[in-house]
Amino acid sequence: ARALRGRALAGSAPGGVAAPATAMLVSLPVDAVFDDAAVLAFVRSLVDAADVERVTVSVGRAAEGIDAALASVHEAVDLAGGRRRRAGRGPSLRRVENRPLVQLVTALRDDHRVLEHGERMLAPLIAHDLSRSGDLLDVLEAMLAHPGNRTAAAGASHLSRSVFYQRIALIEELLNADLDDGETQTALHLALLVRRSAGR
Known part of the structure; x- marks a missing residue:
């Protein structure tokens, strides 16, 4: 996170996501690039090389403010709760921007x-x-x-x-x-x- 000029806060495994898992909030400067390549590099820096093939990382939307950040975490957790693909093809990256139904579910989660x-x-x-x-x-x-x-x-x-x-x-x-x-x-x-x- 420091290499991206930001900070990261790791939490416990979110409910409904198969263990081992963790929820992570990453705070970056507005001009920081957190595209797919940056996300995957970030993941590879955190996980042992032997385990990286099995990693699934889910990314919520970029957010400003506490409420939007919490919504983004909920989106990522909802996205992470889906079926995991087979291991052996590198880290699997899921972005909520590419999953409009997940965004809808997160918006209606309390209904x-x-x-x-x-x-x-x-x-x-x-x-x-x-x-x-x-x-x-x-x-x-x-x-x-x-x-x-x-x-x-x-x-x-x-x-x-x-x-x-x-x-x-x-x-x-x-x-x-x-x-x-x-x-x-x-x-x-x-x-x-x-x-x-x-x-x-």
Whole structure:
């Protein structure tokens, strides 16, 4: 942080994010550059070389003032709560500017109606997973993270393609929904983000 002419404050692991994790607030001068290259260099300076391949770093929006800084931290935590990709390809960088649904979820995080709506949408999958120690929510999240590329989604869910397709068919049956429909995908993605944001 000093090399960037700033300061950093590291905190405890945020709720809903898989350990090991930490929340960090970085304060930089207005003219400092904190682009992707700077973020990744920052991460590499903090993490042992042997572990850097497994790191996921989530960055909230630049902020001025305490309230905006807290909102930025919430955005980063919400973004960090998503599925992690496989290790071995270097640090994974997520920026909230590239994720408009995460920004929406953070803005609405205190509205109980949003959480209740999402829970109603996902209720059949939640009930299935709880009763069978299932993975349908994880499979759905992997599919929504790779729209239009089910091969990549199957890989992200660590399942064979045939098993992945069986899970997708079961999800469609339980939800009585077409997962190829864009509006359905958006609604389910929002419901999952809200659920993860709430630490469920």
